[in-house]
Amino acid sequence: MTARLDTLAAPWRHEEDIKKSRFLAQAAPIGSPDEALAWFSAVSDVSATHNCWAYRIGDAYRFNDDGEPGGTAGRPILQAIDGQGYDRVAVVVTRWYGGIKLGAGGLVRAYGGAAAECLRLAPRLPIVATGHLVMHCEFADLAIVTARLRDMGATVEREIFTADGAELDVSAPLDDLDAIAARVIDLSRGKIRPRRP
Structure with missing residues (x-):
């Protein structure tokens, strides 16, 4: 350590x-x-x-x-x-x-x-080490997911809109990435699968 x-x-x-x-x-x-x-x-x-x-x-x-x-x-x-x-x-x-x-x-x-x-x-x-998650989010889930990400201390660094939603690049404290990913999976009932780039 x-x-x-x-x-x-x-x-x-x-x-x-x-x-x-x-x-x-x-x-x-x-x-x-x-x-x-x-x-x-x-x-x-x-x-x-x-x-x-x-x-x-x-x-x-x-x-x-x-x-x-x-x-x-x-x-x-x-x-x-x-x-x-x-x-x-x-x-x-x-x-x-x-x-x-x-x-x-x-x-x-x-x-x-x-x-x-x-x-x-x-x-x-x-100085807090940060990491990134990328995920595809459908329009129907976008507002709630981005709000929950903010609540968990994550920042949406980039948002690229597609025909059916948005590709999100999210940064957060490295120690929190797994918990954030699990929360997004639960929130979207498994439709959103965050991954580390």
């Missing part, structure tokens, strides 16, 4: 001062690497000393130290994302230098700690 992963329910911010340097961690839910890079550009402060970042989307990840010594900023941010059990998340930690050097270990703790605390405080949203 794989560990449950979450994404962010909304963007979040956390700020802290460490030895006179100000660190602002910002996190956001993202759907693609391009979206992450665009978000980094939008929220990074060009007047700051450093804007270090990382993102994780499934097996895709990337991080950037933005001028800090290699491995002291971007990688600890990525480790904070992974350590907090997040996916589809981007985090940027902006630093305004306060005149006291932190050293490599201090930088790792500061960047990773600010990112981890931001993610720990942020509102979480579970």
Whole structure:
């Protein structure tokens, strides 16, 4: 069994001062690497000393130290994302230098700690694996079937009308697909036979 992963329910911010340097961690839910890079550009402060970042989307990840010594900023941010059990998340930690050097270990703790605390405080949203069912539904059953599908948490992704009804492509949480299929079979008295594509 794989560990449950979450994404962010909304963007979040956390700020802290460490030895006179100000660190602002910002996190956001993202759907693609391009979206992450665009978000980094939008929220990074060009007047700051450093804007270090990382993102994780499934097996895709990337991080950037933005001028800090290699491995002291971007990688600890990525480790904070992974350590907090997040996916589809981007985090940027902006630093305004306060005149006291932190050293490599201090930088790792500061960047990773600010990112981890931001993610720990942020509102979480579970990532639910979804699957699909396809089915042919006659016109006489279409309204009741689509209403019951909605009641069961399913979404009709596509509806293609035919001469005698509609072909439905339905998405729902993967764990619920068998129960939904059984309910549709019962509801239609066996006329509708949902199947996985």
